[in-house]
Amino acid sequence: MNSILKPFASFLVLSFIFFGCSSSEDEGGESPTSPSVTIPLDVYKKVYGTTSEITIQGGYVYINTNGVPDHKSPYFKDTKWHDAKYEAYDASNPNIFHTGDFHLNPNRISELSISFKIPNSPSKASTSKPTSMGPIGVSLNGVPFYNQYAGMNEPLTREINSFDNYNGHPAPLSPGGENGSGGRYHYHMEPFWLTKNAGKDALLGFLLDGFPVYGPEEEGKAISSSDLDSYHGHTHSNKEFPNGIYHYHTTADTPYINGNGYYGSPGTVSQ
Ligand SMILES: [Zn+2]
Ligand SMILES: [Zn+2]
Known part of the structure; x- marks a missing residue:
């Protein structure tokens, strides 16, 4: 020099x-990983499968649904919706490796009254809570999200073969198992109807802790669990949240929607 x-x-x-x-x-x-964001009503209004107006009150958003999917399903068989919404399994679900493995479980979709009370300004919890059996969040069409288990820490393995064309199925009619009230339709994995209509990178709903759930792609790239933290999310900006927010992604690999519990403090669900 x-x-x-x-x-x-x-x-x-x-x-x-x-x-x-x-x-x-x-x-x-x-901390760049845990900004607290107050979610605007307009973003919640993307949840269209509701039975009443979505309201924000005292730091919570209230979302009421009947849990009946707006898409067709083999689980409408012999219900009051049969003529309008019954559709046989069409062999399109990639999670069912052999078409012959599909089995219609004995449950049928029923109409429920599900009320979600979710923090409007989600932030990271100091101690993370595990998810419970039953609804862990709400998707855009009002169908609840469930966690990655069929029973207490029991993997979904056997249940997956009862998922329909859109990757959902109704809960057992008998108590136990998924702690289900009979016939509650739900998604343990990517809701194909929503990603088909809104896009693979779209907002799909919210978990009970208030953080949003997005589809399995981002900027044209598939996301896998290895791209995410142990709760199954990460923080960055996107279409709805230009200043960034923590969010979950559905992934094709386990644990599909949520990992080791809620990133934030969960609200409640009643039914
Ligand atoms: Zn299930
Ligand atoms: Zn993301």
């Missing part, structure tokens, strides 16, 4: 150190 450039190089090194320090101090002020 010649003597004319030497002072210039020192200046570069010094400014790098200076600006390097100052930017890391900025990051130290607020």
Whole structure:
């Protein structure tokens, strides 16, 4: 290096150190992984499968649904919706490896009254709570999301073969198992009807802790569980949240929607 450039190089090194320090101090002020965001009513209104107006009150959003999917299903067989909404299994579900493995479980879709009370300004919980059996969130068409288990820590393995064309099925009529009230239709995995209509990268709903759930792709790339943290989410900006938000993604691989419990503090669900 010649003597004319030497002072210039020192200046570069010094400014790098200076600006390097100052930017890391900025990051130290607020954790970049857990911003608290107040979700606007307009974003909740993307949930269209509701039985009443969506309202925000006292820090919570209230979403009421009847849990009946707006798409067809073999589980409408012999119900009051049979003529309009029954459709035989069409062999399109990629989670059922051999078409012959599909089996219609004995349950049928029923109409329920499900009320979700979800924090409007979700933030990271100091202690994460595990998800319960039963609804862990609400999807855009009002159908609840369920976790990755068929029973207490029992994997879904056998149940997957009863998922219909749109990747859902109704809960057992008998108590136990999924702790189901009979006939509650639900999704343990990507709701194909919603990703088909809204896109693979679309907002699909919310978990009970208030954080949104997105589809299995981002910027044209498939997301897998290895791209996400142990709760099955990560933080960045997107269409609905230009300033960034923590969000879950559905993935084709287990645990599908949620991992080791809620990232934030869950609200409640009553039915
Ligand atoms: Zn299930
Ligand atoms: Zn994402």
